[in-house]
Amino acid sequence: MSADIIALNALPTLAHASLPPEGLAPLLRQFDIPGPRYTSYPTIDQCTESVSGEALVDALQARCVGGLKRPLSLYVHLPFCESVCYYCACNKVVTKKHDRVQQYINRLEKEALLIAKAATGNLSPVTQLHFGGGTPTFLTDQELLGVVNGLKVLFPFSAQVEMSIEVDPRTVNDTRLLALRSMGFNRLSFGVQDFNPEVQKAVHREQSFESVRDLMKAARRLGFESINVDLIYGLPKQTTAGFAHTLDQLIELAPDRVALYGYAHLPERFKPQRRIHSADLPDAAGRVALLAQAIEQMRRAGYDYIGMDHFAKPTDPLAVAKRQGRLHRNFQGYTTQPDADLIGLGVSAISRVGNVMVQNTRELDDYEDRIAQGQLAVFRGHLSSREDLIRHSAIMGLLCQGELHFDDFSQTHWIDFKTHFQAELDSLQPFEAAGLLVRTEDSIEVTEAGWFFIRPIAMCLDQYSRHSTLSRSKLL
Structure with missing residues (x-):
């Protein structure tokens, strides 16, 4: 899939x-x-x-x-x-x-x-x-x-x-x-x-x-x-x-x-x-x-x-x-x-090496022609910025561990977590009110019931998500 x-x-x-x-x-x-x-x-x-x-x-x-x-x-x-x-x-x-x-x-x-x-x-x-x-x-x-x-x-x-x-x-x-x-x-x-x-x-x-x-x-x-x-x-x-x-x-x-x-x-x-x-x-x-x-x-x-x-x-x-x-x-x-x-091989395959993410062309004939000519078949990509890497770490922390500790995160990434993510922390309030996460002075932690909704919780930290504004307005 x-x-x-x-x-x-x-x-x-x-x-x-x-x-x-x-x-x-x-x-x-x-x-x-x-x-x-x-x-x-x-x-x-x-x-x-x-x-x-x-x-x-x-x-x-x-x-x-x-x-x-x-x-x-x-x-x-x-x-x-x-x-x-x-x-x-x-x-x-x-x-x-x-x-x-x-x-x-x-x-x-x-x-x-x-x-x-x-x-x-x-x-x-x-x-x-x-x-x-x-x-x-x-x-x-x-x-x-x-x-x-x-x-x-x-x-x-x-x-x-x-x-x-x-x-x-x-x-x-x-x-x-x-x-x-x-x-x-x-x-x-x-x-x-x-x-x-x-x-x-x-x-x-x-x-x-x-x-x-x-x-x-x-x-x-x-x-x-x-x-x-x-x-x-x-x-x-x-x-x-x-x-x-x-x-x-x-x-x-x-x-x-x-x-x-x-x-x-x-x-x-x-x-x-x-x-x-x-x-x-x-x-x-x-x-x-x-x-x-x-x-x-x-x-x-x-x-x-x-x-x-x-x-x-x-x-x-x-x-x-x-x-x-x-x-x-x-x-x-x-x-x-x-x-x-990750190295992806084949038509439409995605690779991610360091801060570089690229995708091969999605057309089979184009893929085969480029490779036959001795070229990589990449047709688009993204270079992760420092901000991308910070948010990657935060989102994956939630998706994999279900928690973020502000002081530890701040020291690792040289930021003040609560200041950097103030708007995002505010957007999590409906989840907190519903008992899906617990926020303390130094952390946020997903509850057992909150794991049901880990995707929309993580979306609150996604600066690119075109759904973010819609989802926050819907939830609020």
């Missing part, structure tokens, strides 16, 4: 979160504010075409100056899909012709070589590798293995590297899962969205519960360390009764992690969504009911809320890291890995 997907945040934290007697619905209605997922700050929409691939090259060449070697995270975008899912907001190429794949792989390898050469002497071990799409499993096992081996030739890999891949259950079987495990992948993410046949038909993604169940059993036998399942609420034809059954089936599967996204209907931006009939979508009250129901069922099943859109079993490393204050967040979402520089 795309890192740019816009979802609504209102999710729970630990299994015994304190809630007002009247329940979630009133708070969900009050604080139901669209916003970014904050897999980066600033978010990708702050990039402009004034920043080119030269900025990325400069950042790669300077990344180990002074002896500091941040770990590396690699993301590979594989855009191909055999059929279109109507809700999808990802950068994708829908085709049944597999002959286009090899040319794309050749360009990926050449791009990786350009990056590796630019960073000569400044490469540190890769601690994360993620294949996303599109549908990565559109590629054959041999093609996927070729990409993995090619990357290992060019980049040093940590012995404990996390290797994850997004899987469309319709494209794999037990044999394919064995092949993925043999390549070194140790984490899987299954795209499910909903098990209800009527909903699946409405979004053009039909797959049986039994097929996903059998694949998850096989994945466990093969020793995958973590299995994630994606769900979406707010899809056409969804009802509280139908979604409750989907959640019961999900809980029966017992995935290690669950991502629960809110569908954003933006047909003017994403052409496939024009095939969804607006009349089939749940209204605002229906979305709130679906979300509140999901929260309650996941909580009763014993899952911890990690933050933003994610749940995990209490024994999962993400849940453990959150309890211990070791949680991090990057373009792959929440992670236990320390902050790393």
Whole structure:
């Protein structure tokens, strides 16, 4: 699923979160504010075409100056899909012709070589590798293995590297899962969205519960360390009764992690969504009911809320890291890995190295042409200012630790926190009044119930968010 997907945040934290007697619905209605997922700050929409691939090259060449070697995270975008899912907001190429794949792989390898050469002497071990799409499993096992081996030739890999891949259950079987495990992948993410046949038909993604169940059993036998399942609420034809059954089936599967996204209907931006009939979508009250129901069922099943859109079993490393204050967040979402520089490969992929964030062109032909000419395919970027870095630290502190201590933050960033963020602290007052955070003379701390609303709380610190003024006026 795309890192740019816009979802609504209102999710729970630990299994015994304190809630007002009247329940979630009133708070969900009050604080139901669209916003970014904050897999980066600033978010990708702050990039402009004034920043080119030269900025990325400069950042790669300077990344180990002074002896500091941040770990590396690699993301590979594989855009191909055999059929279109109507809700999808990802950068994708829908085709049944597999002959286009090899040319794309050749360009990926050449791009990786350009990056590796630019960073000569400044490469540190890769601690994360993620294949996303599109549908990565559109590629054959041999093609996927070729990409993995090619990357290992060019980049040093940590012995404990996390290797994850997004899987469309319709494209794999037990044999394919064995092949993925043999390549070194140790984490899987299954795209499910909903098990209800009527909903699946409405979004053009039909797959049986039994097929996903059998694949998850096989994945466990093969020793995958973590299995994630994606769900979406707010899809056409969804009802509280139908979604409750989907959640019961999900809980029966017992995935290690669950991502629960809110569908954003933006047909003017994403052409496939024009095939969804607006009349089939749940209204605002229906979305709130679906979300509140999901929260309650996941909580009763014993899952911890990690933050933003994610749940995990209490024994999962993400849940453990959150309890211990070791949680991090990057373009792959929440992670236990320390902050790393990210190199994105492929059409539309995003890289972030030091204070430089860039994105590759989103057009496949343009991407392939640029790489064929020996150029990086960057079409826009952003250079983070000191203010960006300050706010990045504050927002990630809230999203990952749920608290900010003013004196510690002031000493780290050479500012007076309360003066610097006075307007932002004022804008948090409605959350404080609702019992979603506690403010003292020296800190702000998100309450257990406040974790349901961590996205709109974090948005108050975002100087770029075009929703900030709207959200504050709505809340006040």
